[in-house]
Amino acid sequence: MFATVAKQLKSHPALIPLFFFIGGGATMSMMYLGRLALKNPAVSWDHTNNPEPWNNLKPDHQYKLFAINTDYSKLKKNGPDF
Structure with a gap:
């Protein structure tokens, strides 16, 4: 298979x-x-030791990949502790 692809790339360099x-x-x-599966707080791989990992998040924890206008270091917790 790779030999066929290499042959086509040699004859048609515009495919590179x-x-x-x-x-x-x-x-x-x-x-x-992979990042979503391993770092997302809504995903739980170990249900015996930590069945609800989203309850352990602090309010200043940045779990989004990209935060444009939000400064997570200044956020305060609004709800009760569970």
């Missing part, structure tokens, strides 16, 4: 950017899915 961007997009999407 296509393979580059498709491979980069697939890699970035897999990395983002």
Whole structure:
């Protein structure tokens, strides 16, 4: 299979950017899915030791990947402790 792809890339060099961007997009999407599965507070992999991990979050914990206008260090907790 790789020999066929290499042969096509040698005969059609315009396909090189296509393979580059498709491979980069697939890699970035897999990395983002891995980050969501491992770092998201709504995902619980260990139900015996910590069944509700979202209750352990502090109000100043930044769990979003990108925060444009929110300064998480100045947030205060509004609700009761569980």
